[in-house]
Amino acid sequence: MPPSKPHPPVVGKVTHHSIELYWDLEKKAKRQGPQEQWFRFSIEEEDPKMHTYGIIYTGYATKHVVEGLEPRTLYRFRLKVTSPSGECEYSPLVSVSTTREPISSEHLHRAVSVNDEDLLVRI
Numbered sequence: 001m002p003p004s005k006p007h008p009p010v011v012g013k014v015t016h017h018s019i020e021l022y023w024d025l026e027k028k029a030k031r032q033g034p035q036e037q038w039f040r041f042s043i044e045e046e047d048p049k050m051h052t053y054g055i056i057y058t059g060y061a062t063k064h065v066v067e068g069l070e071p072r073t074l075y076r077f078r079l080k081v082t083s084p085s086g087e088c089e090y091s092p093l094v095s096v097s098t099t100r101e102p103i104s105s106e107h108l109h110r111a112v113s114v115n116d117e118d119l120l121v122r123i
Contacts, residue, residue, distance in 0.1 A: 008094040
C-alpha cells in the first residue's frame with residue numbers, strides 16, 4: 001500500500017530549459033527483493049489548457065530532470081506512487097517557473113542586425 005498522499009516532488013536546479021525534481025527523500029518506499037516488489041514512481045506534467053496530465057517519467061528512480069522547456073514559463077508537476085499491487089496515490093501539485101534565457105552572442109548579433117539601440121544598451 002503506497003503511503004497516504006505522497007509529498008510533492010522537491011524542486012532542485014532550475015535553468016531556462018530544465019527543471020530537476022526529487023522525491024522519496026526519506027527512502028520510505030521499500031527497495032527489497034525483486035524490482036516487481038518495489039514502489040514505482042511517475043512524474044506527471046499538467047497541461048494548463050486542458051487541465052489534464054501527461055506522464056513524463058515512470059520508473060524506480062527518485063530523481064528526474066525535465067528538459068527541453070521554454071524559458072520564463074510556469075510548469076506544474078505531481079508525483080504518482082504505485083505500489084507493487086497496483087494501488088496508487090497522487091501528490092499535491094508543485095509549480096515552478098523556468099528562468100530567463102541568458103544573454104548570448106546571438107542576442108547581440110540580432111540587435112546589431114536590426115539596429116536596435118535599446119537592446120544593445122541592455123546587452
